[in-house]
Amino acid sequence: MKLLYDGKEEGKVEGKKWIAVLYNDIPSLPSQMDSDLKPFTLHFKPIFDLEEFNTEEEIYKIVKALQEEGFDAFSYNLQGRFENLIGLFEKRRPDLIFNLVESFNDSSLKDMMVTGVFEMLGISYTGSIPLTLGICQRKGLTKQILLANGIPTPRFRLMAGGNILNRHGLHYPLIVKPGREDGSIGVENESVIYNFKELKKRFEYIWKEFHQPVLLEEFIDGRELNVSILGSEEPLILPISEVDFSTMPESFNNILTYQAKWEPRHETYHRTIPICPAHLPKKVEKRVKEIALKAYQIMGCRDYARIDIRLDKKNTPFVLEVNPNPYLSEGMGLMRSAEANGLSFGKTLRIIVEFALGRSK
Numbered sequence: 459m460k461l462l463y464d465g466k467e468e469g470k471v472e473g474k475k476w477i478a479v480l481y482n483d484i485p486s487l488p489s490q491m492d493s494d495l496k497p498f499t500l501h502f503k504p505i506f507d508l509e510e511f512n513t514e515e516e517i518y519k520i521v522k523a524l525q526e527e528g529f530d531a532f533s534y535n536l537q538g539r540f541e542n543l544i545g546l547f548e549k550r551r552p553d554l555i556f557n558l559v560e561s562f563n564d565s566s567l568k569d570m571m572v573t574g575v576f577e578m579l580g581i582s583y584t585g586s587i588p589l590t591l592g593i594c595q596r597k598g599l600t601k602q603i604l605l606a607n608g609i610p611t612p613r614f615r616l617m618a619g620g621n622i623l624n625r626h627g628l629h630y631p632l633i634v635k636p637g638r639e640d641g642s643i644g645v646e647n648e649s650v651i652y653n654f655k656e657l658k659k660r661f662e663y664i665w666k667e668f669h670q671p672v673l674l675e676e677f678i679d680g681r682e683l684n685v686s687i688l689g690s691e692e693p694l695i696l697p698i699s700e701v702d703f704s705t706m707p708e709s710f711n712n713i714l715t716y717q718a719k720w721e722p723r724h725e726t727y728h729r730t731i732p733i734c735p736a737h738l739p740k741k742v743e744k745r746v747k748e749i750a751l752k753a754y755q756i757m758g759c760r761d762y763a764r765i766d767i768r769l770d771k772k773n774t775p776f777v778l779e780v781n782p783n784p785y786l787s788e789g790m791g792l793m794r795s796a797e798a799n800g801l802s803f804g805k806t807l808r809i810i811v812e813f814a815l816g817r818s819k
Contacts, residue, residue: 555583582818637671678768685750696795700736
């Protein structure tokens, strides 16, 4: 099926399709929820809403948008139980899984295994295949593949256990983060380090806290860009989005930490402001899009993905990460870029669904 981005489709799949919007979320315990509701005092002026990210609400918005696009959509929460995944197919087999599973059994590496079940059962689903999901989750391996194909990425070293070496071959400052996490998990203001003493402390913390290889990467002090892409055979590069750090307090590094992404009560959440489309010189924009598309294709992404890129002071782009399953919340990330391209929330979801349905034909 070929989809034309002026709103017309060729080879459109006929009939109302039954779509399971699949996700994995384990509700917080009452004691945890009570602690979240305690009164708090802000020491800064907020820019964005202070409500915490609510998975159920975001899933509901996606289901509703798909229903408004004419699909028979419903949500299904795995709740960390494999039997729930199998149970989904026992009564009635969905025409398509809209896959929003980010992790399973507290492991982000297991999201690839969920799609592996789809593959074995021959069930159509949105997004990338297990191999792509698994490789992109391993930051060091991803960077090796990018470099082998001429795609620039910051110089790095992956280390596991033992004593960290003083002579690691990299230039300070560095950014230190878990080698197998996403969503900025493990990335904090202290992740940017300027000497061996700080490096040793951060390395030991990551190794103890996450029990996985630690990525040391030369820190690119510059502009941060997000390039979202739709499609597979004829990918559409959406308008580039930039993270504006201009109002970041001097006590914080210009990076997207976990707090900056997910904690509305943290000051950095309100000091990392998205600008879409980003204001870039034409030559720089063209180069960024070329590199993002090449990374998207080399890593085997399909349907949709987001490529995170940093520009150094000379406007040289470096790929930080390839995200084959970025968040699809309305007004955020990929959806922000889609809107800047003239695509509504529902229309973008429909495009993703029709890519997957086209494969099922």
